[in-house]
Amino acid sequence: MAENFFHIHVHEKTRKEALRVLKSFMEGKKYNLTQEFTGKEIEKFEFKERKNQAIFIITQEHKSWTTIYGPMKENELLELALFISNKEKAKTLFLMLYEDDVFLYNLFKNGEMLAEYNSCPNYFEDRVTNRQIIESKEDSEIFLKEFPFTKEKKSLIKKMLTEGWVINQKDFERNSKYLDPGVLMNEFGQSLNIESKYLNINYMDFFADQDFLKKFPNYKNLKILIYKKKSYLWIWLLLLLFIFSGKLYQLIMSYF
Secondary structure, eight states, X not given: OOOOEEEEEEETOOHHHHHHHHHHHHHHTTEEEEEEEEGGGGGGOOOOOOTTEEEEEEOOOBTTEEEEEOXXXXXXXXXXXXXXXXXXXXXXXXXXXXXXXXXXXXXEETTEEEEEEESOGGGTSSOOOHHHHHHHHXXXXXXXXXXXXXXXXXXXXXXXXXXXXXXXXXXXXXXXXGGSHHHHHHHHHHHTTOOHHHHSOOTTHHHHOTTHHHHSTTGGGOEEEEEEEOOOHHHHHHHHHHHHHHHHHHHHHTTO
16 A cells, blocks of 8 residues: 655654744634643543644754654645744654655745755646756755755765656666665655654555554654634624514514
């Protein structure tokens, strides 16, 4: 079965800072934080999909990263990564493995996207232009400048991104392990000091297997947040009550 991995990794910010910005973002989407789980409470938590509810999982800081797993679609997670980078004046990295076929990343800093990568652009588009090829190579140079990599690590990252990039069928003839998007994602992430246990997470597995959470190393150090969509039903009920009470008053008065 093909895997889909979607993560946001926040650079050099604490979980507390990430949580604060997530709350602000979700309030903008008309969601309220209703419950938090951590420590022993996590063992009692059951993942269930409910309408108008969003469940997020946030890691503790690991090395120089804090990782967020969430239920939103790709474009919404990209929006969240951008939002965090802007509010915290930070670097955020969105990583995605799509159907085991494509590896993508987007790097944001201070509220703007600096660089992006798609290992197989033709997977989503009909054709890739020469301009897009050049821009992709320029993006990798920008990305490398944002982290204190050694010369050797820069060469390795450039090698994996170049060898993993597929434009046409001939590219598959290369003898490179990086043609496997899963290998590419793992080694790319690990080159940034993001351990594989934080990379190989399919968010939906938490719902499919209730024991999946306990398989996560140090799972009691995770934090689970439940957000619920704000309900304005009571406003409509009051409005209806106001309308009908007025009509009821008129009906009563008509008998006198």
